Amino acid sequence: GAVVSQHPSRVICKSGTSVKIECRSLDFQATTMFWYRQFPKQSLMLMATSNEGSKATYEQGVEKDKFLINHASLTLSTLTVTSAHPEDSSFYICSARTGALNTEAFFGQGTRLTVV
Amino acid sequence: KQEVTQIPAALSVPEGENLVLNCSFTDSAIYNLQWFRQDPGKGLTSLLLIQSSQREQTSGRLNASLDKSSGRSTLYIAASQPGDSATYLCAVEADNFNKFYFGSGTKLNVKP
Numbered sequence: 001g002a003v004v005s006q007h008p009s010r011v012i013c014k015s016g017t018s019v020k021i022e023c024r025s026l027d028f029q030a031t032t033m034f035w036y037r038q039f040p041k042q043s044l045m046l047m048a049t050s051n052e053g054s055k056a057t058y059e060q061g062v063e064k065d066k067f068l069i070n071h072a073s074l075t076l077s078t079l080t081v082t083s084a085h086p087e088d089s090s091f092y093i094c095s096a097r098t099g100a101l102n103t104e105a106f107f108g109q110g111t112r113l114t115v116v
Numbered sequence: 117k118q119e120v121t122q123i124p125a126a127l128s129v130p131e132g133e134n135l136v137l138n139c140s141f142t143d144s145a146i147y148n149l150q151w152f153r154q155d156p157g158k159g160l161t162s163l164l165l166i167q168s169s170q171r172e173q174t175s176g177r178l179n180a181s182l183d184k185s186s187g188r189s190t191l192y193i194a195a196s197q198p199g200d201s202a203t204y205l206c207a208v209e210a211d212n213f214n215k216f217y218f219g220s221g222t223k224l225n226v227k228p
Contacts, residue, residue: 034214045218095160105207107159109158
Protein backbone atom coordinates (compact mmCIF):
# COMPACT_ATOMS: atom_id res chain seq x y z
CA GLY A 1 0.00 0.00 0.00
CA ALA A 2 0.89 3.64 -0.25
CA VAL A 3 3.01 5.30 2.42
CA VAL A 4 2.02 8.28 4.51
CA SER A 5 4.74 9.65 6.74
CA GLN A 6 3.95 11.75 9.78
CA HIS A 7 6.50 13.72 11.76
CA PRO A 8 7.27 13.99 14.61
CA SER A 9 6.07 10.77 16.21
CA ARG A 10 6.26 12.30 19.68
CA VAL A 11 6.47 15.89 20.88
CA ILE A 12 6.37 17.53 24.27
CA CYS A 13 5.76 21.25 24.46
CA LYS A 14 5.06 23.88 27.07
CA SER A 15 1.65 25.45 27.52
CA GLY A 16 1.21 28.49 25.33
CA THR A 17 3.60 27.41 22.61
CA SER A 18 2.73 26.20 19.12
CA VAL A 19 3.51 22.84 17.61
CA LYS A 20 3.59 21.86 13.94
CA ILE A 21 2.94 18.32 12.74
CA GLU A 22 3.76 17.30 9.18
CA CYS A 23 2.04 14.72 7.04
CA ARG A 24 3.57 13.61 3.76
CA SER A 25 2.42 11.19 1.10
CA LEU A 26 5.65 9.58 -0.04
CA ASP A 27 4.72 7.70 -3.17
CA PHE A 28 1.50 9.24 -4.39
CA GLN A 29 -0.15 12.60 -4.80
CA ALA A 30 -2.76 13.24 -2.16
CA THR A 31 -5.54 15.46 -3.38
CA THR A 32 -7.21 15.23 -0.02
CA MET A 33 -5.72 14.89 3.45
CA PHE A 34 -7.47 14.42 6.75
CA TRP A 35 -6.55 15.10 10.34
CA TYR A 36 -7.91 12.98 13.16
CA ARG A 37 -7.62 13.08 16.91
CA GLN A 38 -7.72 10.01 19.10
CA PHE A 39 -8.24 10.03 22.86
CA PRO A 40 -7.08 7.06 24.96
CA LYS A 41 -9.16 3.94 24.34
CA GLN A 42 -11.43 5.83 21.98
CA SER A 43 -11.78 5.81 18.26
CA LEU A 44 -10.69 8.40 15.76
CA MET A 45 -12.54 11.67 15.48
CA LEU A 46 -12.21 13.62 12.26
CA MET A 47 -11.00 17.16 12.89
CA ALA A 48 -10.75 18.55 9.38
CA THR A 49 -10.47 17.75 5.71
CA SER A 50 -8.09 19.64 3.48
CA ASN A 51 -7.80 19.78 -0.27
CA GLU A 52 -4.61 20.91 -1.90
CA GLY A 53 -4.59 24.64 -2.49
CA SER A 54 -7.81 25.43 -0.67
CA LYS A 55 -8.95 26.12 2.87
CA ALA A 56 -9.59 23.20 5.17
CA THR A 57 -13.10 22.16 6.12
CA TYR A 58 -13.39 21.76 9.88
CA GLU A 59 -15.78 19.47 11.70
CA GLN A 60 -18.26 20.93 14.12
CA GLY A 61 -16.67 21.80 17.43
CA VAL A 62 -13.10 22.03 16.12
CA GLU A 63 -11.56 25.49 16.51
CA LYS A 64 -10.07 26.45 13.19
CA ASP A 65 -8.01 29.25 14.74
CA LYS A 66 -6.46 26.85 17.18
CA PHE A 67 -5.80 24.00 14.79
CA LEU A 68 -4.31 25.55 11.67
CA ILE A 69 -4.17 23.30 8.65
CA ASN A 70 -2.16 23.98 5.53
CA HIS A 71 -2.18 21.79 2.43
CA ALA A 72 0.18 23.67 0.18
CA SER A 73 1.20 20.81 -2.09
CA LEU A 74 -0.09 17.44 -3.24
CA THR A 75 2.32 15.65 -0.91
CA LEU A 76 2.34 17.75 2.25
CA SER A 77 -0.18 18.89 4.82
CA THR A 78 0.63 20.46 8.17
CA LEU A 79 -1.34 20.79 11.38
CA THR A 80 -0.27 23.53 13.76
CA VAL A 81 -1.65 23.47 17.28
CA THR A 82 -1.47 27.07 18.41
CA SER A 83 -1.23 28.24 22.01
CA ALA A 84 -1.27 24.65 23.18
CA HIS A 85 -2.97 23.71 26.45
CA PRO A 86 -2.71 20.47 28.42
CA GLU A 87 -6.17 19.46 27.19
CA ASP A 88 -4.76 19.46 23.64
CA SER A 89 -2.60 16.50 24.63
CA SER A 90 -3.70 13.66 22.41
CA PHE A 91 -2.75 11.35 19.56
CA TYR A 92 -3.08 13.07 16.19
CA ILE A 93 -3.20 11.03 12.99
CA CYS A 94 -3.26 12.18 9.40
CA SER A 95 -4.67 10.36 6.44
CA ALA A 96 -4.31 10.83 2.72
CA ARG A 97 -6.12 9.80 -0.38
CA THR A 98 -5.54 10.22 -4.09
CA GLY A 99 -9.00 11.60 -4.66
CA ALA A 100 -10.16 8.84 -6.92
CA LEU A 101 -13.44 7.21 -5.98
CA ASN A 102 -13.37 3.93 -4.08
CA THR A 103 -9.72 4.09 -3.17
CA GLU A 104 -8.24 3.29 0.19
CA ALA A 105 -7.39 5.92 2.74
CA PHE A 106 -3.83 5.57 4.05
CA PHE A 107 -2.77 6.69 7.48
CA GLY A 108 0.36 8.10 9.02
CA GLN A 109 2.02 6.69 12.11
CA GLY A 110 0.49 9.29 14.37
CA THR A 111 1.94 11.99 16.63
CA ARG A 112 1.69 11.80 20.40
CA LEU A 113 1.43 15.39 21.64
CA THR A 114 1.97 16.11 25.33
CA VAL A 115 1.48 19.65 26.56
CA VAL A 116 3.02 20.35 29.96
CA LYS B 117 -25.87 10.74 11.84
CA GLN B 118 -24.00 7.54 11.05
CA GLU B 119 -22.99 5.48 14.07
CA VAL B 120 -20.55 2.60 13.89
CA THR B 121 -20.43 -0.08 16.57
CA GLN B 122 -17.92 -2.86 16.97
CA ILE B 123 -18.50 -5.98 19.01
CA PRO B 124 -16.80 -7.35 21.01
CA ALA B 125 -14.71 -4.55 22.49
CA ALA B 126 -12.03 -7.06 23.42
CA LEU B 127 -11.30 -10.64 22.50
CA SER B 128 -8.70 -13.11 23.70
CA VAL B 129 -8.15 -16.37 21.82
CA PRO B 130 -5.52 -19.10 21.70
CA GLU B 131 -3.22 -19.24 18.73
CA GLY B 132 -4.59 -21.10 15.73
CA GLU B 133 -8.23 -20.29 16.36
CA ASN B 134 -10.45 -18.80 13.67
CA LEU B 135 -12.32 -15.69 14.77
CA VAL B 136 -14.89 -13.15 13.66
CA LEU B 137 -15.00 -9.46 14.44
CA ASN B 138 -18.26 -7.59 13.96
CA CYS B 139 -19.03 -4.10 12.78
CA SER B 140 -22.48 -2.56 12.43
CA PHE B 141 -23.56 0.80 11.11
CA THR B 142 -26.87 2.61 11.35
CA ASP B 143 -27.23 4.11 7.88
CA SER B 144 -26.93 1.77 4.91
CA ALA B 145 -26.19 4.62 2.49
CA ILE B 146 -22.44 4.17 2.45
CA TYR B 147 -19.79 4.48 -0.23
CA ASN B 148 -17.21 2.10 1.21
CA LEU B 149 -16.26 0.22 4.33
CA GLN B 150 -12.65 -0.20 5.33
CA TRP B 151 -11.02 -2.38 7.99
CA PHE B 152 -7.85 -1.23 9.73
CA ARG B 153 -5.38 -2.55 12.21
CA GLN B 154 -3.85 -0.32 14.89
CA ASP B 155 -0.90 -1.38 17.03
CA PRO B 156 -0.43 0.39 20.40
CA GLY B 157 0.73 3.97 19.95
CA LYS B 158 0.82 3.60 16.19
CA GLY B 159 -1.14 4.76 13.19
CA LEU B 160 -3.59 2.70 11.17
CA THR B 161 -2.73 0.02 8.65
CA SER B 162 -5.34 -0.58 5.97
CA LEU B 163 -6.38 -4.23 5.76
CA LEU B 164 -9.30 -4.42 3.37
CA LEU B 165 -11.57 -2.03 1.49
CA ILE B 166 -15.05 -3.16 0.48
CA GLN B 167 -16.92 -0.98 -1.96
CA SER B 168 -20.65 -0.60 -1.41
CA SER B 169 -21.38 -2.74 -4.49
CA GLN B 170 -19.23 -5.62 -3.21
CA ARG B 171 -20.11 -8.33 -0.74
CA GLU B 172 -16.67 -9.46 0.36
CA GLN B 173 -12.94 -9.01 -0.01
CA THR B 174 -10.11 -11.38 0.83
CA SER B 175 -6.46 -10.86 1.62
CA GLY B 176 -4.42 -13.80 2.84
CA ARG B 177 -5.95 -15.06 6.09
CA LEU B 178 -8.40 -12.18 6.21
CA ASN B 179 -11.87 -12.12 4.75
CA ALA B 180 -14.25 -9.20 5.14
CA SER B 181 -17.92 -9.33 4.23
CA LEU B 182 -20.46 -6.57 3.80
CA ASP B 183 -24.22 -6.71 4.07
CA LYS B 184 -25.20 -3.16 3.36
CA SER B 185 -28.94 -3.66 3.72
CA SER B 186 -28.59 -4.93 7.28
CA GLY B 187 -25.78 -2.53 8.13
CA ARG B 188 -23.22 -5.18 9.01
CA SER B 189 -19.70 -6.18 8.18
CA THR B 190 -17.57 -8.98 9.55
CA LEU B 191 -13.84 -9.51 9.52
CA TYR B 192 -12.86 -13.16 9.58
CA ILE B 193 -9.33 -14.05 10.63
CA ALA B 194 -8.25 -17.61 9.92
CA ALA B 195 -5.63 -19.50 11.91
CA SER B 196 -4.88 -16.58 14.22
CA GLN B 197 -1.28 -15.86 15.25
CA PRO B 198 0.21 -13.86 18.14
CA GLY B 199 1.30 -11.26 15.56
CA ASP B 200 -2.37 -10.60 14.85
CA SER B 201 -2.72 -9.05 18.30
CA ALA B 202 -3.80 -5.44 17.80
CA THR B 203 -6.90 -3.26 17.77
CA TYR B 204 -9.07 -3.68 14.70
CA LEU B 205 -11.13 -0.73 13.52
CA CYS B 206 -13.82 -0.54 10.93
CA ALA B 207 -14.76 2.70 9.22
CA VAL B 208 -17.61 3.52 6.87
CA GLU B 209 -17.46 6.26 4.29
CA ALA B 210 -20.83 7.95 4.30
CA ASP B 211 -22.73 11.24 4.01
CA ASN B 212 -20.34 12.41 1.37
CA PHE B 213 -17.19 11.22 -0.22
CA ASN B 214 -14.24 11.32 2.20
CA LYS B 215 -16.37 11.43 5.34
CA PHE B 216 -15.32 8.46 7.49
CA TYR B 217 -17.04 7.26 10.63
CA PHE B 218 -14.99 4.95 12.83
CA GLY B 219 -16.03 2.29 15.29
CA SER B 220 -14.36 2.17 18.69
CA GLY B 221 -12.46 -0.98 17.76
CA THR B 222 -12.00 -4.56 18.92
CA LYS B 223 -8.84 -5.24 20.87
CA LEU B 224 -7.61 -8.69 19.92
CA ASN B 225 -5.12 -10.72 21.92
CA VAL B 226 -3.88 -13.98 20.45
CA LYS B 227 -2.16 -16.08 23.07
CA PRO B 228 0.78 -18.30 22.09
